[in-house]
Amino acid sequence: MKGLTALKPVRFAAYALFAVVLLALPSVLGSNYLTRVAVTCGIYICLSLGLNIVVGFCGLLDLGYVAFYAIGAYTYALLASPQFGIHLPWLAVLPLCALVPAFFGVLLGTPTLRLRGDYLAIVTLGFGEIVRLFILNMDSVTNGPKGIANIDTVEILGVSFNTPTRYYYLVLFFALVFVIAISRLGRSRVGRAWGAIREDEVAAKAMGLNTHSLKLRAFAMGASFAGIAGLLFAGFQTFVSPESFTFGESIIIFCMITLGGMGSIPGAILGSVVLVVLPEVLRPVADYRYLLYGFLLIIVMTMRPQGLWPSKQRRRELTERSEP
Amino acid sequence: MQTLLQQIVNGLVLGSLYALVALGYTMVYGLLQLFNFAHGELFMTGAYFALFALTAVGATTVGPVIVVVGALLLAFIAAGLGSALLGTATERFAYRPIANAPRIAALISVLGVSIVLQNAVMLIAGRRNKTFPQLISDGKVVIAGVQITYTQIFIIAFSVLLMLSLLYFVKRTVFGMSIRAVAENRDAARLMGINVMRVIQLVFLIGPALGGMAGVMFGMYYGTIFFTMGFVIGIKAFTAAVVGGIGSIEGAVLGGLLLGLLESIGAGYLPALSFGLLGSEYRDIFTFVVLISVLVFKPEGILGTRKYGKKRL
Numbered sequence: 172m173k174g175l176t177a178l179k180p181v182r183f184a185a186y187a188l189f190a191v192v193l194l195a196l197p198s199v200l201g202s203n204y205l206t207r208v209a210v211t212c213g214i215y216i217c218l219s220l221g222l223n224i225v226v227g228f229c230g231l232l233d234l235g236y237v238a239f240y241a242i243g244a245y246t247y248a249l250l251a252s253p254q255f256g257i258h259l260p261w262l263a264v265l266p267l268c269a270l271v272p273a274f275f276g277v278l279l280g281t282p283t284l285r286l287r288g289d290y291l292a293i294v295t296l297g298f299g300e301i302v303r304l305f306i307l308n309m310d311s312v313t314n315g316p317k318g319i320a321n322i323d324t325v326e327i328l329g330v331s332f333n334t335p336t337r338y339y340y341l342v343l344f345f346a347l348v349f350v351i352a353i354s355r356l357g358r359s360r361v362g363r364a365w366g367a368i369r370e371d372e373v374a375a376k377a378m379g380l381n382t383h384s385l386k387l388r389a390f391a392m393g394a395s396f397a398g399i400a401g402l403l404f405a406g407f408q409t410f411v412s413p414e415s416f417t418f419g420e421s422i423i424i425f426c427m428i429t430l431g432g433m434g435s436i437p438g439a440i441l442g443s444v445v446l447v448v449l450p451e452v453l454r455p456v457a458d459y460r461y462l463l464y465g466f467l468l469i470i471v472m473t474m475r476p477q478g479l480w481p482s483k484q485r486r487r488e489l490t491e492r493s494e495p
Numbered sequence: 496m497q498t499l500l501q502q503i504v505n506g507l508v509l510g511s512l513y514a515l516v517a518l519g520y521t522m523v524y525g526l527l528q529l530f531n532f533a534h535g536e537l538f539m540t541g542a543y544f545a546l547f548a549l550t551a552v553g554a555t556t557v558g559p560v561i562v563v564v565g566a567l568l569l570a571f572i573a574a575g576l577g578s579a580l581l582g583t584a585t586e587r588f589a590y591r592p593i594a595n596a597p598r599i600a601a602l603i604s605v606l607g608v609s610i611v612l613q614n615a616v617m618l619i620a621g622r623r624n625k626t627f628p629q630l631i632s633d634g635k636v637v638i639a640g641v642q643i644t645y646t647q648i649f650i651i652a653f654s655v656l657l658m659l660s661l662l663y664f665v666k667r668t669v670f671g672m673s674i675r676a677v678a679e680n681r682d683a684a685r686l687m688g689i690n691v692m693r694v695i696q697l698v699f700l701i702g703p704a705l706g707g708m709a710g711v712m713f714g715m716y717y718g719t720i721f722f723t724m725g726f727v728i729g730i731k732a733f734t735a736a737v738v739g740g741i742g743s744i745e746g747a748v749l750g751g752l753l754l755g756l757l758e759s760i761g762a763g764y765l766p767a768l769s770f771g772l773l774g775s776e777y778r779d780i781f782t783f784v785v786l787i788s789v790l791v792f793k794p795e796g797i798l799g800t801r802k803y804g805k806k807r808l
Binding site: 226230232234282283285286289290292293294296297298300301304418422425429458459461462464465466467468469472473476 | 602
């Protein structure tokens, strides 16, 4: 609602400072290891922003989100690696990595989005497993559990993003585009319609909204964001295997937006950064990671369902008592 | 023909397990319209509770009849009590505080419980598969060329017993009547003086107890248990509950048996059905295809009422 001109000077200064910090981050961090952590943060931010559309904006419980991440990553891996000897330029694969997952999203969503929310949760969970099973078993295409190695490093118009620092700027660019796109999307006509569906589907329908098509759009859009995150992941690791796309991964992304606050963009960013950095700090107790995540979900939901950095609207919905 | 009969027997055994777990889903769902993610894990913890109890008393080999009966009793009581306790804790700590919040909050919260249970078991008992002690001698009966092991006979008989007791409990006792009343209309039930919270607690106790015992039978049948086994069984049992008609107790039993049969018979034909594209390693996909088709074409299931199947509008 507010344009750039309406920014108060303090706010503008804060944004400017933030931008400088982000741009200078690789040189501040110094080591390659820390820059790699920052890149991982960025990829997860892209992922959680995408899931935020589906869960946070539209209120659909998607537990198989990682499937779209996997589809995006494998799309790049198959089209730019020695696996089949195809080496398409990165910019040509980019739109595919958004479209292919979106296609699968529509395919899955068309029959299932008519159902009640908790059915959707279980169906998407099943879908996530199906995709992983296929990747695992289709040896001839995906190379099975061994995965696909030696994926081409990212090269855009002659510039090669082959160091963590360079890759950081690439991911930063995408994360910024995502943030801007999603915050504008949230305020758009479609975004407000999603909010209406989340709050009261019956009322939304009564107001003449085509809820099914709108939900499908949220699903497809979330899927393409995940696909692009997958592309970024595959290009960064230059290696993909089914191990990176388990149900646990879906849970982690889910935790990120739950912790940060569903439907909140700063919340999704904060959640991603916390849950990427925390395991790095807590390496000695790595086995307890998922246990902690489980407790985190319970505690956040029972104590502070709106998350750490909630959107105002969502906080009201989640804390005010509704139907008994 | 003989292979088919054999697969039917195997399918019925598998189906009984699905049915027992599905009962827990369907009861909670009928009452709260909540998909209890933690239920699959309570199936798994049941098997582990039994394993711990059996190891503690050293009952790890088949002995004389009295020992067999003792070991079975111990295993099932440990599993039933342990899982019932965890089920109650789930209700108390993950569901009750947010009973009135939007359903997505409760769903995420029980999902958290499921992750906690799975990882707690992994940390306590280890990542590796555990051998489950043999409780019943490995003899078998051969009828018309079909081999039925004693364990299979026991599983079917005991499951039927459990299901009949549950049916009696729900249909004939005053507790059961209050469960049905709350499922029908919570507010009206409250006005009639039924303690709704007690009923919810009761359901979070019975379902997990049955699920935990099914976990023991899984261990007896396959001989190994592992900390992730609740995940797949949970999805399958949920599918069974949906196929039969969620909210319906008879439906859960029917759906469980059907799914077991379908899986056991269907997996063998999978390569033929898919023109050799998919081997039987894709058998789990069967469940999802069934689930999605039922949800699309007949969401209320076989015996369910429109109330749950249809989107509540």
